[in-house]
Structure formats: structure tokens, C-alpha cells
Amino acid sequence: MSALTPATVLDALSEIPDPEIPVVSIVELGVVKDVRVAGGRVEVDFTPTFMGCPALDAMQRAMRERIESLGAEAEIRVVLDDSWSTDRITPAGRQKLRNAGFAPPAPRAAGAVTLVQLERGPFRCPWCGSTDTKLENVFGPTPCRSLRYCNDCRQPFEQFKTI
């Protein structure tokens, strides 16, 4: 077996699906901030999404198991700062979310999100593409999502919050 490099570890971690929305991988979600390899030891800097997300433990466990399956010792370092934002979700990840019926998060603007932006912003329906949609609830079935409704195709849909 060839020696592990950060790139091969990242490839392996790319196979791990998000525990709650398995259409995207945790790498596409942007939570793997850095990978370092030193001998038989792999260190991953992991930036959690929402702090109350119940999938965080499962993500760490899956990363540890995947790295151990490569024959290395794993250390997952949880980085608790604001370096993860929904802007870290990759373009491929966004497309996969859209295909699965989740509207991907809008890009972060300067300053905090406001209610006016959520009510008036051009949020696009993932089903029909219309931007004639309205906010139903700031909160949704998980901490990362809001509920919206499309006035054109009359379907409710889940919109990723921008954080």
C-alpha cells in the first residue's frame, strides 16, 4: 500500500455520506477543514455545522473508522469557531442538494441575515425553479433548514439556512 497523503485521506473521507442528508458527502458539506498526515497518524480538523446537530457525533465516528480502515491512527480535532459557514458547501454539493429537493443556502452577505431578506429574497424552488416562493417558517425539521412554499408549483420545500 502506498503511503497516505492528505489527498488520499480526503478522497477516502469523500465517501462518507452526511448522516442526515446522505446525497451529499461530509467533504462536499465543507466540514473537513484540514487533513495532516504524520507517519501512521492522521489528524483531521473538523468544523461542525450547527452545534446542536445530532449528526456531529456520527460524522466524527465515521471519519475515525474510515481512517483506521486505511491502517492509520485517527485524531479528529473539533474546531469551534466560525470558520465553517454554509458558503463552504461545494458547488457539487449544492447541485446534489437541489436534485434531492433541498434548496441550497444563499451565499452569505455582509452582516447578519435579516427577516426582510428571508421574506423578500429571491429564493428558488428546487422543484420548478420559480423564485415566487414565500417563507413559511424560519425553523424546519432540523436546525439547518427553514420551510418555504412555492406559489407557482404549490409545493412546500426545505431551504437551507445561510449561516
Place this chain on the structure above:
Amino acid sequence: MPGRSRAELLLELADDELILGWRNSEWTGIAPFLEEDVAFSSIAQNEIGHARALYELAARELGTDADALAFDRDADAYRSAPLVELRRLEWARTIARHWLYETADSIRLEALKASSDPEIAGIAAKMDREETYHRIHAEMWIDRLLASEDGRARLDEALAELWPYALGVLDDELRPELRRRIEDKLDRAMPDVEPVPRGRHEAELVELLGEMNAVRRSGPAGAQW
């Protein structure tokens, strides 16, 4: 933050978020309508997530673990503000408390984001991203209550009761900013009152802890959950 150690500060933040998270979760299943059921449950989940991360930081410093800090202390050892301890299953009071707390918390987080301690500044910045949505939700409801005579009367009554408690969430030097933000939104002056400080506890806290810790206490020592 004057007069307390780093671990004490972390516990103060964690206890506020845990206890309020518990209070918010009391609406799960019984909120006036489904959207609010979802909203308060989701807010509770965020707050308890923040508490967990804060307890983990404190536990590292105190040589214990997050669960022991969250669940195994006596009521007197909690550092939560009395505002979050009150059990007020009445909608206007819940909204008033929610708005007062989120506004105070926002002021506190802004101060902590400027901390010279990178871990404290980092976790405050991360929490603040999520708290933005709590503030949006609270303010939306304040607007809704202020829009009708009945709503305004109920809100005013709740604010009169809770205002001294809200001031008690913050250190002295941050209180004027809370007053400014609340008065701006309401477009009226808030009374000068004696804040209800941290360190004394409402009777409801003991009751809450009894309920929250019942399952953990029923298990044998060392049980894994």
C-alpha cells in the same frame, strides 16, 4: 468579564443555554400552532447544542465531563440567570422572555467575540451565527404582538414582570445597551429597577432539575447513555 474565572464564565453561558433550552422544549407538542412547535423545538436543540460545547470546554479545565457538569450538580451550583429558570407557560410571557434573553445574549456574544481568549472568541462567533435566527424569530413575534391592542397589553404585562430579570442576565457595564435596544424597539422608556442577579435561584429551577435529571439518576453509577 469581571470577577469570575474562565471556567465560571463558561458555566454561566452553558447553564443559561441549557436551562433556557429545556424551558423552550417544554413547548414541544403544545405550542399554539405547529410552526411554533417546530420553532421552539429547533431553538431548544440549538441552545442545548451550545450548552454541550461550552460544558465540554469547561470540563476540560475542571477535569470532569460535560454530562457531569450539566446533570450532576446541585441547584445551588448552577450559575444560570433567574430569567431562564422561570416556568412561564403562557405565550406572551414566553415571547417576552425569548426576546429579552436573545437580545441580552446578542450583546453578551458581541462582547465575547472580542475576547483575547481565542477559544472563547471562536465559540461566541459560532454561536452568534445560529442565534441570529433566534433573534429574527423573537422580533417577528414582538412585531406581531405589538400590532394589536390585546397583544400589546399582554406583552407589556409580561415585560413589566421580566425586565428586572433581563437586566440580571448581563454584567453591569452591558446593561445600558440592553436598555437601549429594548427601548428602541418598543419606542418607550423602560423603568429603572433593581436587576434580579445571578447567584440566587428561582424555586422552579429545583423542580426543573428534578425532572431533567430523573432518567440519569435512575440509572446505575457509570451507566452509558
